[in-house]
Amino acid sequence: MSRPAPKTLRKDVIHNRAALLDAARAVFADHGLDAPLDLIAEKAGVGRGTLYRHFADRTELALAVLEADVADLGRRTADQGEAPETFFWFLDRLAEDMIRNAGLAGLVRNVRSPDALTPLRQSLMEAGAAPLARAQAAGLVRKDLRPMDIRLIATLLGAGFQGADEAERQAVSQRTRALLMDGLRPRPEAS
Structure with missing residues (x-):
């Protein structure tokens, strides 16, 4: 099964996604899976809306x-x-x-x-x-x-x-x- 070709993304979108992944990795490790998603957004330096634009849940x-x-x-x-x-x-x-x-x-x-x-x-x-x-x-x-x-x-x-x-x-x-x-x-x- 082949994946569709990725769209060209703006640098800030790529940066925000990477920051969210790094923050999630750290927050989940420190606070467990029940850690507030707001804490992940805060650690990534983005708003809650940005988190939900990238990840539904x-x-x-x-x-x-x-x-x-x-x-x-x-x-x-x-x-x-x-x-x-x-x-x-x-x-x-x-x-x-x-x-x-x-x-x-x-x-x-x-x-x-x-x-x-x-x-x-x-x-x-x-x-x-x-x-x-x-x-x-x-x-x-x-x-x-x-x-x-x-x-x-x-x-x-x-x-x-x-x-x-x-x-x-x-x-x-x-x-x-x-x-x-x-x-x-x-x-x-x-x-």
Whole structure:
């Protein structure tokens, strides 16, 4: 499914959106998902109307934060180069993002329209597809993994965070990564 070509936006519109995303990321991290949206607008240096021109509601704003983070992860992953080990770097950064955005996961689970998650899922698969293919070609991970499996990996990396404090999220993430790495190893061919 291709996305329509983006419209040319004024610099202030682009700046305001970026400021709102940065503010939302910080406010949600500091105050939780129930933080007043007015606080986000204030931190971004814009009015409430500007916030609502960009995002219809809290869920749309949370999804936009996650989409921006996945797009950033994709850029950072591409910057790592062509080494087959980049897939593991990608998974570690994804796990860190999952820890940082743990509070947003609950909101995403409650998204009513499955189509609303399509861009986020697609971006995640695109970010990891090339590193996955290189790791497979080098024999570092099992051959039967597909880019769609990156969604499953992300789900596993974000599991177990509900109600957990920072230290517990770190511990759960480390254990999940250890189990995942074992499951990603190539399997001996059946004889």
